Amino acid sequence: MKTTISHESFRAALKAVRANSPLVHNITNYVAMNNSANALLAIGASPVMAHWRDEMEEMTAIAGALVINIGTLDGEWIEGMRAAGVAALRRGTPIVLDPVGAGATSQRTATALRLIEECKPTVIRGNGSEIMALVDANTKSKGVDSSASSHDALTAAKSLAKSTGSVVVISGEVDYITDGTTTHTVEGGDPIMTSVTGMGCTSTALVGAFLAVESDALVAATSAMALMSLAGERAAAYSKGSGSMQMNFLDELYNLTPEMV
């Protein structure tokens, strides 16, 4: 794994997650809930999954960060996401948004844009196609996959960061993390990670954990992506297929200590 943030910053951020065990409130999709909760536990955070509109105000009040992921969306859930997002914004609780499938349907693009407008997420993390769809609603993505070129995607990410004030993360062979002016990169990981469902969603959840303990959103998001990459390449080295990769990835997250970075 190679990253442009200092290893000291990354190490300090990981240490802070393990030391503070932040409560991370997730409104995420059905597919990735188990993986996300396990990944958060593995790095020492404390996940809570809750989406009921009626309890969003109180749940947000005890959380260190809010993760909103629109992977398996419907009308009721959108109301829960909006209520939680607005409450978190009012409290100054950091928010990370994963606009899963933006561009695949106009409803997803519109929902993501509405959440961005109303909740002003600290970080937006998606693949290239999704980020491009948020900048140009005419971009079509093929489901939840990324097919955009990294150059066009980075241009879109910078533009989105500038217009929203959010740090924008694009996952891909190289991850880009930008506030529109400064751009960090993370290289590494392994191609087999794209054959395990919910890896992108898991990285969004980890961004949430880092945001809860690190006020510099660029450092927090880059640290989360670096941790994904590091655990991913370590796990891939001895995984026999995508099934064992999913398991070994969690073992690596569990065992990675700041000293090993």
Added chain:
Amino acid sequence: MKTTISHESFRAALKAVRANSPLVHNITNYVAMNNSANALLAIGASPVMAHWRDEMEEMTAIAGALVINIGTLDGEWIEGMRAAGVAALRRGTPIVLDPVGAGATSQRTATALRLIEECKPTVIRGNGSEIMALVDANTKSKGVDSSASSHDALTAAKSLAKSTGSVVVISGEVDYITDGTTTHTVEGGDPIMTSVTGMGCTSTALVGAFLAVESDALVAATSAMALMSLAGERAAAYSKGSGSMQMNFLDELYNLTPEMV
């Protein structure tokens, strides 16, 4: 694994899945979502899980096949299933229906029958009890398990295939795949597969992937069942229990190439 379709057909179908990476749209149950998505990724397909009625029209438009599984049903989801099914039918997109728990409650039987009538699924896949419940609504099944004799079940499957025009698949010790006239079989797999949740649902998802690339529904469905059986018996050979079986099964799916058939 033994099957009555030619290994050439099976090999060609598997090759087509890996080559075309079809987008498979799943409206499936909460229990099997992660397994189904991982299994689809493992064979090279591209899964999307989405159930929101408002986006069904657009999601269906970009998918190569639609998987409808009624395992964890409620009123809202039924509306999503109907909207997606009708849109897929209109477009000529193949549909596979998994009537999970038909016969366990009258609401499930009725929902499955309604989806069959409105969406005319290309393939219906269930266990013996479920298929029998669709033919004779007085058949009671014990939850989601199969307890029907294979002879009665096959008779029901042929009858259902003839009355609906769907290819009907019964999973069991021997799988039967029939259009009412021609019946293929798949033997193999391993009993431990029944101790891993969502294996039936996963096979339905794989039928979807094969339908997206193979226009002969008998060949597509039989290939999917053969692949399940082959990966299952390979994984069972070295699994220590149902936990490792779930993981090893994914590894086998990931590593199985057309050449190995």
Added chain:
Amino acid sequence: MKTTISHESFRAALKAVRANSPLVHNITNYVAMNNSANALLAIGASPVMAHWRDEMEEMTAIAGALVINIGTLDGEWIEGMRAAGVAALRRGTPIVLDPVGAGATSQRTATALRLIEECKPTVIRGNGSEIMALVDANTKSKGVDSSASSHDALTAAKSLAKSTGSVVVISGEVDYITDGTTTHTVEGGDPIMTSVTGMGCTSTALVGAFLAVESDALVAATSAMALMSLAGERAAAYSKGSGSMQMNFLDELYNLTPEMV
């Protein structure tokens, strides 16, 4: 693993689960559904996951026990839980309630208390904070974690058992199982179990399986907790991290026979 119930009782209860393969109806959270279903299958029970209000009456009629877990709650699901709980109560079907996150939000506390009042669960299983929140609604818990002292929690458990007539289980380093007068304990397990999501929910599901075959609720609940502890410590002995722990735990459940107790 050490427990205060006799090994004969535990062995007989486990034998009865494997012999009778009871149908356990679960209304549980999205995170733990897959784990719970797999754990139930591993011990020889037959899980069904269903929450749709319209089918609760019929589903309850074929089940040997009902598991209600409020982990990922919303208004629709509460209606399903109430309908199932009331139907099970009327039929004399045992119910186990897991008040996940009681104390974290007032809505969860209120929902759990309402379910207790309307459905009179045979067993209530939670961590110390959750049980204390049900006795004193002013207790705040940090999300879904337990932070209560075991002495205060046991006092609360006995009080809750006496006021409700339910057997109350507190999970922790030592598990307490009490009807208010008699208290059993289970010691063992392994700290890594707290790094795997859904372990508490899984234990609640196993309590359901034991309740379906063992009429003494203290014995049933203690046996389930003892089985969790035993499988947990066996799996932890060779797990490399929380990922492999999740898998190995299922393998151990699958392979544990009454003779090994």
